[in-house]
Amino acid sequence: MKTVSCIVVLSALCFSAFAQDNFKCPDDFGFYPHPVSCDKYWKCDNNVAELKTCGNGLAFDASDPKYLTENCDYIHNVDCGERTQLEPPIATPHCERLYGIFADDAKCDVFWNCWNGEASRYQCSPGLAYDREARVCMWADQVPECKNEEVAGGFSCPAPGEVSNSGSFSRHAHPDDCRKYYICLEGVAREYGCPIGTVFKIGDAEGTGNCEDPEDVPGCEDYYGDLDLKSIRKSELLAGLQSSSSRAASNPAPKAGKPRPAPSSRNEPSE
Template identity: 85%
Template sequence: MRTYFVIAAILIAGTNGQESFKCPDDFGFYPHHISCDKYWKCDNSVAELKTCGNGLAFDASDNKFLTENCDYLHNVDCGERTQLEPPIGTPHCARLYGIFPDEKKCDVFWNCWNGEASRYQCSPGLAYDREARVCMWADQVPECRNEEVAGGFTCPAAGEVSGASGSFSRHAHPEDCRKYYICLEGIAREYGCPIGTVFKIGDADGSGACEDPEDVPGCEDYYGDLDLKSIRKSELLAGIQSEPRKPNQAVLKPRPTTVGGPTRPSPIQE
């Protein structure tokens, strides 16, 4: 998921007696020569120095100089305008405005607006990439610790899963009937079955597929009293699949322990 916003100009009036600017025209908005978060507003040829909100920068891409717009720093090409106001931080916000990664959870990021932080979490198996500023597969994000990838699940060693097709195998989530892991070249990624189905462990090690809950022993009541037929019909018409339902939104049962069936690696405890 990419998180970009069209941002209205948030402006803080500022004056500096040591600086002066001669307006090229009667009206317009012109970038400061060294500061990326400052600009000049010209009205009737009178120049006023303005400063964007902390964490925003002046967007100087309008070659007609008629647009007054401050945007997130990562969206603005500052060029040689390298100076910025000192950061003003609040909890989870390095600056008052911006999108910032969580310091402890690599799948969490914060959208900060005037110092107020809103928490966002990537879908299962994904992590927030600090450079691209989008959610990507967790194993492709350098800052994500190994134990955080796929919730701590570790793929079996090469040759350990006899039923695997080459370097590809599927493994049940130890707690959630709907979730499962795919191992590819030793890298684990977490997936979820379409709503209305759960993951059924296959007859061979490292195999399985999404099936109706009534066909998976121990997961029959995973969706509780939800009307699965109506949900499937509405999603089919909409052409989408819903995100996994949170445990407090339905009566969900943990995945049962299989006796005499294929073994599953245990998750790593942090």
């Protein structure tokens, strides 16, 4: 087996050397894709060819028809076509290669952006999870890698018919955070967040509720601590967020946030 492996490696090296010696620049200046390697390309300068290799996890983007662009991009962004060969992966903590975007092994709502082997942690908005194929944050229940206990933080929707007068969907308070709430649609729970400056107030009927001022929600009055809510409400950011509660879900809760009070006090009428 070792002899065969050595032959394969030597063949590859010989082919690379042969290709390098025989590549002819089509023009005095330009950047040209390697015939079989997606992460290699030829740089021609004054009609002299130099074989270049993209960073580990990057591939050469050969989409410029004039061959004047030198661009290495994430592999998943590049159409390699028949250029199927890649350099062996070089892994670091949370990074399968030195460059790329990779899902977390333990939490489905966390992903890592790796640049030169250094990983930056990102977390999807409440109720969302990182989809490995689409490489975007999607509803957690639509991501196969998410376990049931991870979807909507383990919250389970009421059984069909259990909540009366709720219409096609129902809203439910988050047990630990005054600003967050769940929407149940066809038995699937999705986590949302109220616009900054407001918290979720449970409605009079079961399965209902709205985002209201903290002072109108018993137990959540001090959720924002010392933040100036008047200035927040006047800001253009809040004005945009109030147009859609789904857009508001992308904003993290303030660090000064306060947990939702115990269930016994949540249904008290506001004064």
